[in-house]
Amino acid sequence: METQDTAEFDFLQSNPASTSGRSDAEQLKSALMNEKAAPEILQFETDLVGRIESNMDYQDEQIELLKENDDMKLVVEIFMSELSRIRYLLRAYLRVRLQKVERHVMYILDNADVAARLSGPESQFARDYFVLFGSHMKAMAANKLPEAFSSLVRQAAAHPTKDMVPAPSLDQHVFARVLEDRGNATVDEEGNVAEFNRGDLFVIRYRAVQQLVAEGAVELV
Template sequence: MDTQDTEFDFLQSGPASTSGRSDAEQLKSALQNEKAAPEILQYETDLIARIEQNLDYQDEQIELLKENDDMKLLVEIYLSELSRVRYLLRAYLRVRLQKIERHVMHILDNADVAARLSAKEAQFARDYFVLFGGHMRAAAASHLPDAFSSLVRQASAHPGKDMVPAPDLDRHAFCRVLEDRGSVTVDEEGNVAEFNRGDLFVIRYRAIQQLLAEGAVELL
């Protein structure tokens, strides 16, 4: 079997990619962004679907290569690359589940944030909230005065949902600029900074939140 007859495109840019980076490189960046961001980010639907489909396809190709003894080294290389991609995929999904567990009430209470979840993540969040709520009521809330018994509101005197753990959007983050954006407002006082491709910043996450969503920056 000629090795050129077998495609293995995790090391290349996929046809659906417009960034010039391979799907594996994009997944690595998505994982890094997710780990560094205080909030849960938009689920990478198209990227994850392509990777899962490609994993299945490459598994089939490797099985064909195994029939040829001369391809043993190539098979080991391909298996190593597949293992790397699967590790990145599992890590990406695991980090997101950890964020859902940490901020489940905040996520479910905010339609815009909840919309960032995949269908499976949304179901996990609902199921987790039911279990978490039952446990909290049994363990603590049922023993508190009525004004403090809600999982989401401390008391009627405090209309804000101050018992809901929420991500700290004002914490600082390291980022790299991927696209020239010119002058960008970086704080509430109206101070601006020049965002040029390749620049590195230590900056409050809130200031680059939208730029991250647009793919103009990546977190480090």
Template sequence: MDTQDDAELDYLQSGPASTSGRSDAEQLKSALMNEKAAPEILQFETDLVNRIEATMDYQDEQIEMLKENDDQKLLVEIFMSELSRIRYLLRAYLRVRLQKCERHVMHILDNADIAARLSEREAQYARDFFVLFGSHMKAAAANHMPEAFSSLVRQAAAHPAKDMVPAPDLDRHVFARVLEDRGNVTVDEEGNVAEFNRGDLFVIRYRAVQQLVAEGAVELV
């Protein structure tokens, strides 16, 4: 295998390094782990997903070119195996997010800041799902109840709060690994603090590290 082939293989396996020193593949794996562990839907990783999709398209082209050379069969198998791994991670990431859209669709669409975390395709999916879900629930139950109790978001029309909108439990405990030194961090409503140093691992309420996860200073495991 010549030097050019070695370089192409290294590029596929690790991806271009980011300013954090982590490859796109490593960042995607971390994004998937965060999304799985976080009770709420997180900000969609637009730039990362775009880069990975572009890289996969490029590598698909390279594989088709290499297939024309019988001497490159082993390299083609390695390329295809690595592409399959990246595709699996990407699909898993997108699937977890769509499951969250379905689980908390009313909560997401009712909050502009949270809805802004969705990609354009996710936002359209959430709106379409809400319409279908609402139509089904009205036909199955709400339309057969007294008008004062037919709302999909309130137990009774007289209630001011939308007390039937499922929301994520931000006080759920998670495993969190510190990626950046942050010194003393307030971890509860009583004002207790803990020192966050790179490499530390905590079992902690998600709410306490919510902002740090969004900033990339903490990852969930």
């Protein structure tokens, strides 16, 4: 088989849809690392996941065709191994996000901007999980307490804020690698400034690089 035929199977090649110069596989790995390291749930990578899922379906079909050729057994094994690696990364990415939904479901659903970061299936999962979680907590504890203290979101009904809704700590320290030159940027409430140049590595509060992570100028490691 000619090189131009087998090249279509290489997830490591840079995808034309990417403006970063990195392949979809590399972008997925970065998205997984960001999601693992960030204390909050990040924006779902809709376009990236869509491209990867479509590519995997296509490559599954092509691998089945190649299996008919005995001379391509080694090539098929290589392609299948690479496909398994991508599936593992994708499952890990989705699993980490669902774990965050479970951990901060009330916070997510209570903040429209954060809830908007979820995919459609994730949003449905969050709503279903909250209903089940709420029903369980009420049956096990809340319904046995006086009405003034039976809320799942407030320690007492008179409290003005939802002080029982756990929120992610944006002041958690993270390792951050700079992907794009951004010059000087304010990194704390005191107005201290740091210079962000491509390749720099920082140990820094997540809050300071939150927007840069969202823009793809910084990745977490």
